Amino acid sequence: MPKAAFPNKILPYLLLAPQVLVTLVFFYWPASQALYQSVLKEDAFGLKTEFVGLSNFSAILSNPNYLSSLQTTLIFSVSTALLAMAPALLLATAAEKVVRGKGFYRTLMIWPYAVAPAVAGLLWLFMFNPTMGTFAYMLRAYGVAWDPLLKGDQAMLLVVVAAAWKQISYNFLFFVAALQSIPRSLVEAAAIDGAGSTKRFWTIVFPLIAPTSFFLLVVNTVYAFFDTFGIIDAVTAGGPARATETLVYKVYIDGFVNLDLGGSAAQSVILMAIVIALTAIQFRYVERKVHYA
Amino acid sequence: MxxxxxxxxxxxxxxxxxxxxxxxxxxxxxxxxxxxxxxxxxxxxxxxxxxxxxxxxxxxxxxxxxxxxxxxxxxxxxxxxxxxxxxxxxxxxxxxxxxxxxxxxxxxxxxxxxxxxxxxxxxxxxxxxxxxxxxxxxxxxxxxxxxxxxxxxxxxxxxxxxxxxxxxxxxxxxxxxxxxxxxxxxxxxxxxxxxxxxxxxxxxxxxxxxxxxxxxxxxxxxxxxxxxxFVATFIGSPAMNLVPLDGPGASPLATLAGPGKAKQTLGIRPEHMRLLEGGAGVRADEIVLDLSVSGVEVVGAESYVTGRLANSGPEIAVRVPGYSHLEPGASVKAAAPLGAFHRFDAESGRRLELA
The missing domain is CATH 3.40.50.300 (P-loop containing nucleotide triphosphate hydrolases)
Structure with a gap:
């Protein structure tokens, strides 16, 4: 590759500097702090610090609370990812059929993505709050014993729905783009080949958007793992009885509420390993993405 | 079936x-x-x-x-x-x-x-x-x-x-x-x-x-x-040459006008004409057109010589076997058999048949 000719030797480094600085300050520094803290034990007032090796990790991994939080996270993430993707795909296929006002319809669909997680959480909290929520009132009117403040499974359902709702717009955008990239003649050829619309969808359209679906599955799982703190904090604060305490939320509770900084740091290191693994998988598959041409 | x-x-x-x-x-x-x-x-x-x-x-x-x-x-x-x-x-x-x-x-x-x-x-x-x-x-x-x-x-x-x-x-x-x-x-x-x-x-x-x-x-x-x-110019390549009878350079063709008073356009395909070079004679059923060469397209087996009719008239392409050495600016004569001409109503574009 020919080298781009910069007349000044320092200029290229100066141009790179802001990005490198941001990455250093906001990623490498906190990450290295977490790594450092994860091998230390500190008292709640920060007066005494002692090196403890990997004992924070062994403590976490043998703690039943941590393992149940891991299970909660898995259930939460998988349900959120699926619930965020299925309706998005349905809406995207519907958007293809809109004749008038396509742009308007799509714009409307994108709005929820602009809502901050905590606000989205509050929105759902208000709708389904057992004492003042409109929908909670309606549910009870229909004989559903609705009380997410006491019932763990209902609390989980509520945070899953709130977290998924916010993500539907994002997935919708990707699905719309994926659907648009399928040549119309393929679908027409299938119609001439005697496939009804349902069959066309499952045998032609769905396989062709599979790379996008896989990409979204990873992105949504990562989102549910790491970016749902605001929603969980606003809706359930991890309760009732840790029923919605995901790994990320537990890092916060243990570190900033229970002031076990070493344990919390060790948890975040484990999370870091998970996110690195997920990202690696994603890149591997995105690169291998079948090129249909 | x-x-x-x-x-x-x-x-x-x-x-x-x-x-x-x-x-x-x-x-x-x-x-x-x-x-x-x-x-x-x-x-x-x-x-x-x-x-x-x-x-x-x-x-x-x-x-x-x-x-x-x-x-x-x-x-x-x-x-x-x-x-x-x-x-x-x-x-x-x-x-x-x-x-x-x-x-x-x-x-x-x-x-x-x-x-x-x-x-x-x-x-x-x-x-x-x-x-x-x-x-x-x-x-x-x-x-x-x-x-x-x-x-x-x-x-x-x-x-x-x-x-x-x-x-x-x-x-x-x-x-x-x-x-x-x-x-x-x-x-x-x-x-x-x-x-x-x-x-x-x-x-x-x-x-x-x-x-x-x-x-x-x-x-x-x-x-x-x-x-x-439309069909005359769409089918066939290069396209059929067209000469509006009331346009410049059309006077030698006036005798070809079909019956009726309508404005007419004559058409002839490049392959039906030949250049009069090297003392080739004109047959009785041919009409001679004066062209000033504006371009030569050599396809390989044949060449197409394009020239303006009587200096200011429409461009006419003539098919020439082999390689044509004509230079732009040269004056040539092209012979066109009378029977090869097509007549069209210039306004409606429809073909006119001679009785």
């Missing part, structure tokens, strides 16, 4: 644009009909209406005597070859061929037999387990045709199937499509903008312009007797 009959077929789009303005056409059973016209003339729309991919705003389409206006594409017993081939990229060639048959619940042995036969005819046997992405353009084209053949439909519809191929391959595939159609004797409707493709493939050639049929008939009939100025 079926005839395709269109009667007064119209297409009006939601915005009020009329793309097809009443087309009536009968394609006899087993014939190869080519729709040709410039882009935007409605030829693809017409084809898609026959296929059922586009709704019909007016008139009727019959395939094998059955009105298909309200039938789904799948129920029309047609197969279509698309411009971009439209092969299913995630399926192997074999699966591509089988797809339509499986959807119709054809028995397994029958599917195997038809795929085998199509693969043999098109010589794609060794690619059956590959995906379309691993094939070259020509191979994909064959698979696309294979997908049409295995269905054994009443009619084949082709939507500019060769336009994505390079020039050389286009010529081979053109011959192959022709041979295949002769062999299978399946009624075919073929859309193209390439007049050469249209001329070489068609039993029945239909020239479309602005949503209407300009002329329909056998390729040679259209070539020899174009019904309008």
């Amino acid at each position: 079926a005839a395709i009959e269109l009667s007064e077929v119209r297409k009006v789009y939601a915005g009020g644009v009329e793309a097809v303005k009443g087309v009536s056409l009968t394609i006899p059973d087993g014939a190869f009909c080519v729709l040709v016209g410039p882009s935007g003339c409605g030829k693809s729309t017409l084809l898609r209406m026959v296929a059922g991919l586009e709704s019909i705003s007016g008139g009727t389409v019959r395939i094998g005597g059955r009105v298909v206006n309200d039938l789904e594409p799948a129920s029309r017993d047609i197969a279509m070859v698309f411009q971009n081939y439209a092969l299913y990229p995630h399926m192997t060639v074999r699966q591509n061929l089988e797809y339509g048959l499986k959807n119709r619940r054809t028995p397994k042995e029958e599917i195997a037999r038809r795929v085998e036969e199509a693969a043999r005819i098109l010589e794609i046997g060794q690619y059956l387990d590959r995906r379309p992405g691993q094939l070259s353009g020509g191979q994909r084209q064959r698979v696309a045709m294979g997908r049409a053949i295995v269905r054994e439909p009443a009619a084949f519809l082709f939507d500019e199937p060769l336009s994505n191929l390079d020039a050389k391959l286009r010529v081979t595939m053109r011959a192959e499509i022709r041979r295949l159609q002769r062999r299978l004797k399946t009624t075919s409707l073929y859309v193209t903008h390439d007049q050469l493709e249209a001329m070489t493939l068609a039993d029945q050639l239909v020239v479309l312009n602005a949503g209407r049929i300009e002329q329909a008939g056998s390729p040679m009939a259209i070539y020899e007797k174009p019904a309008s100025l």
Whole structure:
């Protein structure tokens, strides 16, 4: 590759500097702090610090609370990812059929993505709050014993729905783009080949958007793992009885509420390993993405 | 096996644009009909209406005597070859061929037999387990045709199937499509903008312009007797030379005017004229035109000399065998046989016959 000719030797480094600085300050520094803290034990007032090796990790991994939080996270993430993707795909296929006002319809669909997680959480909290929520009132009117403040499974359902709702717009955008990239003649050829619309969808359209679906599955799982703190904090604060305490939320509770900084740091290191693994998988598959041409 | 009959077929789009303005056409059973016209003339729309991919705003389409206006594409017993081939990229060639048959619940042995036969005819046997992405353009084209053949439909519809191929391959595939159609004797409707493709493939050639049929008939009939100025200039390459009789330089041709007072335009094809070089004589049935050479196009086996008629008149192209050494600016004389001229009404563009 020919080298781009910069007349000044320092200029290229100066141009790179802001990005490198941001990455250093906001990623490498906190990450290295977490790594450092994860091998230390500190008292709640920060007066005494002692090196403890990997004992924070062994403590976490043998703690039943941590393992149940891991299970909660898995259930939460998988349900959120699926619930965020299925309706998005349905809406995207519907958007293809809109004749008038396509742009308007799509714009409307994108709005929820602009809502901050905590606000989205509050929105759902208000709708389904057992004492003042409109929908909670309606549910009870229909004989559903609705009380997410006491019932763990209902609390989980509520945070899953709130977290998924916010993500539907994002997935919708990707699905719309994926659907648009399928040549119309393929679908027409299938119609001439005697496939009804349902069959066309499952045998032609769905396989062709599979790379996008896989990409979204990873992105949504990562989102549910790491970016749902605001929603969980606003809706359930991890309760009732840790029923919605995901790994990320537990890092916060243990570190900033229970002031076990070493344990919390060790948890975040484990999370870091998970996110690195997920990202690696994603890149591997995105690169291998079948090129249909 | 079926005839395709269109009667007064119209297409009006939601915005009020009329793309097809009443087309009536009968394609006899087993014939190869080519729709040709410039882009935007409605030829693809017409084809898609026959296929059922586009709704019909007016008139009727019959395939094998059955009105298909309200039938789904799948129920029309047609197969279509698309411009971009439209092969299913995630399926192997074999699966591509089988797809339509499986959807119709054809028995397994029958599917195997038809795929085998199509693969043999098109010589794609060794690619059956590959995906379309691993094939070259020509191979994909064959698979696309294979997908049409295995269905054994009443009619084949082709939507500019060769336009994505390079020039050389286009010529081979053109011959192959022709041979295949002769062999299978399946009624075919073929859309193209390439007049050469249209001329070489068609039993029945239909020239479309602005949503209407300009002329329909056998390729040679259209070539020899174009019904309008549009057809005259569209069919044949290089295009027919036109000389408006009231324009500059037309005076030597005035005697050729047909009966009637209407303004007339004369037309003559480049290959019907010859240059008077090296003392070649003029025959009695020829008329001599003075040209000032403006350009020479050497094709190889022949050259086309273009010159302005009487310095200020229209440009006239003359076919010359071999390599022409004429330089721009030179003056030459061209002889044109009187019988080779076509006469058109300059206003309506229609052909005028001499009594």
